[in-house]
Amino acid sequence: xMSERKPLLEIRGLRTQFFLHEGVVTALDGIDLTxxxxxxxxxxxxxxxxxxxxxxxxxxLVPNPGKITAGNIFFMEPTxxxxxxxxxxxxxxxxxxxxxxxxxxxLIALYDFRDPGIxxxxxxxxxxxxxxxxxxxxxxxxxxxxxxxxxxxTMPSTDKLGRDAALWTSDLLTKTIDEMRSVxxxxxxxxxxxxxxxxxPVFTVRYQLGExxxxxxxxxxxxxxDKKIEQIxxxxxxAAPKNVMKxxxxxxxxxxxxxxxxxIALSCSPSLLIADExxxxxxxxxxxxxxxxxxxxxxxxxxxMMLITHNLGVVAEVCDRICVMYAGRIVEDAxxxxxxxxxxxxxxxxxxxxxxxxxxxxPELSVIRGTVPNLMKPFPGCPFVERCDKAMEVCRKERPSxxxxxxxxxxxxxxxxxxxxxxxx
Amino acid sequence: xxLRKSLNDRLLGWKMAGGIRETIAGMVERGSRNMMVVIxxxxxxxxxxxxxxxxxxxxxxxxxxxxxxxDQTLPPHWWGWFGYNVSKGDGHLFGTDELGRDxxxxxxxxxxxSLTVATLAVFFSLVIGVMLGLTAGYFGGYVDYIIAGTIDxxxxxxxxxxxxxxxxxxxxxxxxxxxxxxxxxxxxxxRLMRGQALTVRERLFxxxxxxxxxxxxxxxxxxxLPNCLAPLIVWASIGVADAITIESxxxxxxxxxxxxxxxxxxxxxxxxxxxxEAPWVATFPGIVLLITILGFNLLGDGxxxxxxxxxxxxxx
Numbered sequence: 001x002m003s004e005r006k007p008l009l010e011i012r013g014l015r016t017q018f019f020l021h022e023g024v025v026t027a028l029d030g031i032d033l034t035x036x037x038x039x040x041x042x043x044x045x046x047x048x049x050x051x052x053x054x055x056x057x058x059x060x061l062v063p064n065p066g067k068i069t070a071g072n073i074f075f076m077e078p079t080x081x082x083x084x085x086x087x088x089x090x091x092x093x094x095x096x097x098x099x100x101x102x103x104x105x106x107l108i109a110l111y112d113f114r115d116p117g118i119x120x121x122x123x124x125x126x127x128x129x130x131x132x133x134x135x136x137x138x139x140x141x142x143x144x145x146x147x148x149x150x151x152x153x154t155m156p157s158t159d160k161l162g163r164d165a166a167l168w169t170s171d172l173l174t175k176t177i178d179e180m181r182s183v184x185x186x187x188x189x190x191x192x193x194x195x196x197x198x199x200x201p202v203f204t205v206r207y208q209l210g211e212x213x214x215x216x217x218x219x220x221x222x223x224x225x226d227k228k229i230e231q232i233x234x235x236x237x238x239a240a241p242k243n244v245m246k247x248x249x250x251x252x253x254x255x256x257x258x259x260x261x262x263x264i265a266l267s268c269s270p271s272l273l274i275a276d277e278x279x280x281x282x283x284x285x286x287x288x289x290x291x292x293x294x295x296x297x298x299x300x301x302x303x304x305m306m307l308i309t310h311n312l313g314v315v316a317e318v319c320d321r322i323c324v325m326y327a328g329r330i331v332e333d334a335x336x337x338x339x340x341x342x343x344x345x346x347x348x349x350x351x352x353x354x355x356x357x358x359x360x361x362x363p364e365l366s367v368i369r370g371t372v373p374n375l376m377k378p379f380p381g382c383p384f385v386e387r388c389d390k391a392m393e394v395c396r397k398e399r400p401s402x403x404x405x406x407x408x409x410x411x412x413x414x415x416x417x418x419x420x421x422x423x424x425x
Numbered sequence: 426x427x428l429r430k431s432l433n434d435r436l437l438g439w440k441m442a443g444g445i446r447e448t449i450a451g452m453v454e455r456g457s458r459n460m461m462v463v464i465x466x467x468x469x470x471x472x473x474x475x476x477x478x479x480x481x482x483x484x485x486x487x488x489x490x491x492x493x494x495x496d497q498t499l500p501p502h503w504w505g506w507f508g509y510n511v512s513k514g515d516g517h518l519f520g521t522d523e524l525g526r527d528x529x530x531x532x533x534x535x536x537x538x539s540l541t542v543a544t545l546a547v548f549f550s551l552v553i554g555v556m557l558g559l560t561a562g563y564f565g566g567y568v569d570y571i572i573a574g575t576i577d578x579x580x581x582x583x584x585x586x587x588x589x590x591x592x593x594x595x596x597x598x599x600x601x602x603x604x605x606x607x608x609x610x611x612x613x614x615x616r617l618m619r620g621q622a623l624t625v626r627e628r629l630f631x632x633x634x635x636x637x638x639x640x641x642x643x644x645x646x647x648x649x650l651p652n653c654l655a656p657l658i659v660w661a662s663i664g665v666a667d668a669i670t671i672e673s674x675x676x677x678x679x680x681x682x683x684x685x686x687x688x689x690x691x692x693x694x695x696x697x698x699x700x701x702e703a704p705w706v707a708t709f710p711g712i713v714l715l716i717t718i719l720g721f722n723l724l725g726d727g728x729x730x731x732x733x734x735x736x737x738x739x740x741x
Contacts, residue, residue, distance in 0.1 A: 059636055185638035192636075197629040202651045211647065212637050264637065 006079060008304050009035040009058065009272055013141060014071035016050075016057050023376045027053045027066065029328040032402060032410075035272065040298055040305040042315030042336070044351070045325035046372060051308045054325075055274045058306075059188060060172060060180050068173060070141045076187065076271060077170035084165035092147040096139035104135035111142040186216040189270035193277040195257035199249035205260050206245040209233075209267055216268045228267075236263045237293060255286035259293070266297060273298070273305045279314060291318050312355050316340065321408075324348045327372055327383035334409040344411040346388050382414065390415055452731055461727030468720025476536035485517075485527035487534040488685045501705055520705040522696065528706060531687040532713050538688045540717075542599065543668040546606035547661055553607065554614025555650070555657065561615070562622025563645050573619065579612035588671050592680040602681045606668050617660055621653035628652075655729045662725025666718035673714075689714045 016028040028050045035041050043051050056062050058073055074082070099107065109130040139147075145168070152166035168174050172183065184190075192198035200208060209229045219225050226245070233241035236259040249257055258278060265273060275294065279287040295318050298305045307319055315322050315336070322339045324332040324347065332345040343349040350368040370387035373379060382388070385395040392414060400412045456462045475482075501520040519528035561572035579587065587609035595601035625631065626649055634644055673690010675681030682688045689710045696707025 061632070061635060181638045181640065183638070184636055190633070190636040192629055192633050194629060198633045200630040200634070200648050200652070202654075211634075211639075215638060215643075261633075264633075 005036040005039070007034045007074075007082075008037045008039075008076060009033075009306075010072070010074040010077070011054070011058070012072045012074070014054070014057060014073065015069050016053055016062055016066055017069050018066045020065060020376075025375045026378070027328055027375065028057060031071070031325075031328075031330055033323055033330060033333070035304050035306055037271075037304060038298075038302050039321065040295070040307060040319045042319035042322040043306060043308045043325060044310060044312060044315055044322060046310065048372060049325045050328040051310075051325055052276055053328075055190060055276050055306065055308055058172065058272075058274065059184055059190060060175075061184075071173070072141060072168065073172040074168075074170045075172050075183070078164075080161055081165045081170065084161055085168070088148055088151065088162075088166055089144060092144045092151075093139050095147060096143060101135065105130055105133045107143050107146075108133050108135050108140065111140075111146045182216070185212055185270070186268045187270055188272045188274065189265035189268070191258075191261050191265045191273065191275040191278045194281045195254060195261045196249075196281065198261055199257060201249055204246055204248055205233075205252075209245075209260075209264055212264055212267050232263045232267050233260075235266070235297070236260070238263075254282050255289060258282060258286075258290055262290075262294065262297070266301065266303075269301055269303065271303050273303055274308070275305060276308045277310070278307070279309070279311070287314070294318060312351065324351065328375060329383060329412065330410075331384065331413065332409075332411045334411075338406070338409055342409075344405055344409065344416060345384075345413045346390050346415070347384050350387075382412075456727070456731045459727045459731055461723045462731060463727075465720045465722070465724030465727055468716060469724060472536055472540065472717050472720065475533050476540055479530075479533045479537060482530075482533065484530035484533065487526060487531040487687050519709040520703070522692070522706045523699055523703070528692070528709050531692060532689070532710050535687040535689045535692060535710065536713070536717075538599065538682055538686060539669050539672060539690070539714075542603055542606070542672045542682075543665045545603045546610060546668045546672075547664045549603070549607035550611035550664070551614050551657070551661055553611040554616075555618050557611070558615035558618025558620075559622050559645055559650060559653075562619040563626050563641070563649055565623075565626075569619070572615070576612045576615045576619070579609070580616060582609070584609045584613070584667070585671055585674060588675060589678065589680060592675050597680050597683055599682055599686075602672055602675055605675070606671050610664060610668065610671075613664070614657065614660065617656055618653060621656060622649050625649045625652045654732055658728045658732065659725045662721045662728075665721045669714060669718065 011031050011033040014028055014031040014033075015026065018025040018027055031050075031054060033041070033043075033054070043054060045051050053062070053066075057068055058075075060068070062068060077085070096104070096107070148166040148168070152163050155162045155166065157163075164170070172180065175183065199205075203211075206226070206229055209232065210225050213225060213228055214220055219228060229245060230241045233244060238244050238256065238259055244252065244256065244260070249260070252260065258281075262278070278294065279290050282290060291314060294305065294307075305318075307315060309315055319336055321333070321335050323330050324339075324345065326347050332339065332343070332348045334342075334344075339348065340352065343352055347368070350366075353366045354368060356362070356365060368387055373383050373386060379385075381394075381396040381398055382391075382400050385391045388395065394414050398414070400414045400417060402410050402412050403416050404410050405416055456466075501517060517527050517529065519532060522528055522531070557572050557576070561569040561576075584606075588605045591605035591608050592602055595605060622645075631644055631648055634648055639648075669689065672681055673688065673693060676688045676691035677694035682691065684691070692710040693707050693714070696703075696710065699706050
């Protein structure tokens, strides 16, 4: 069922790092996340686990000194191009695999660790440094890219499809700043956490909506613009759009502001809507309204949504699929019902346990012991190992690979790589 | 009341059109309710009108070609009402100065010089300051480093000293005075703007509009700048007053406007030695200067309230 649907956003091996004076913080460490068309995906996790950073990486708005150092973000890639690209990439992996160790080291030293988006010369490594490199089993993004670019040069110029596939034209990370700007707001839109500060206090609602619409759709006619704004405001169920249009953000209530934010985000009917904790700043009744609104809008407009939250109740209500993030990695990815019924990763299980149920009184709320590991220190194994009750010897040494347990249910945990069926609860 | 109602009706019709016009209409409406703006604007309008109409007003020549010794330091004729001996004084509203020139007409003609110099100088330094400060504050990094360094370099010198140096170097003329004041005064605006931009650029709506695909230049001018306007306007209104003072001082030192051309500051300083026997020579230009500066400051304070949309609908 999964494979039939067309992927809209395909994040693969995304790594975002912050280069600070104190060292390198790996905020995202190899994220694999696919958002299919007309699907809403929830991203849950603790504070600082990289949820928002995923969103900012997709929009290429990672704040300084952050950089996306590896991975791809394919967005709206045509199916044929995707198939061709997969072939080419498999080819590249094969080519890399066959290389002798010394050459692998050289390749890694030359082409890895660079921002795939901005063409920038990587630091030249000395011979001694090159010697120390441990080449990974799979070719990293930079090496694959280098191979594919070389490959594209040999392709005939008539082979548009092949060139698109080889040059990763659908990859948001290869787009120029101008191209990226036209993606933001038009194809990928974002709703922010705090509607009170995300709206410019000195302009009316109509100005702020009009700005986005005229920016992306080139409508400059006042009457047409007004009509459009009114329609959008009606779409987000604002009772008196004509009045609200003329008001300033401070004159609106929190729920209204968030509706206006949603209206702004949806004004250019984006294919993907990223909602970064859209209900955190709102009270419970308004939360429910906003969530219902978001769900209905996603259904009617046929766009996809990535809902970022730390509230499991919210994702349970709205999302088709849930990704659980921990310390910059996605530890579990499953359909909503499946995840709640059969959590496979100990962290997910712990999260669900910690979630208090209504009408049930426990003497003590269950917590996951320990804290999130320091992201500045690279850890070879599973990031959850220090807090995990089921930790094994292998967890400290090896990074768990992503395993598909049942169709559409992925988990990165050593408990599941062994083949037997352990009890994670 | 009736007038305001009809005005509001007209503005309401205008308002429906929306956009920037709506904003302006709203500002006019709120401005008309703000006493400070009304008073400040009235003073400004009167001063500007007097300055513009100076050649057509039935006044004595401010710079007569021949001076009459018997006209020297005549008191204003209305001082007689307070028991002052005004037997010689005749038709001089503000009296005459030490050379026998009519102070009133010199004050009016002086308004032309002082207002032109002050507003133009503030305008130019505002433009320079806002551009540089906005660029520095918004982009940060090396751009900020260089611009902030330049600002500090200018800021270390007192504005007056710098203006004096520039005016002396450029030679005495009206244009050069404007230039000198602008060059020495922009640093304050730039510093203010930079500080404001630094805070505003961190706010979420800037990030939001970036996420919605706005260019840097667009964010700078449509989101950051309007959010920094309030202190800038107040600073500019004080700056006008400051510029008038600097211009006066420059004239006094002989590097500003040249003597026969009337200028408030020059008149003030020339009147000081006669303060005991002929107080009107210095007093009246001083009072007019005071009222003008007060007007500008009131306008600035009022505008800050008017431009802040949160004050909308409030009665003052």
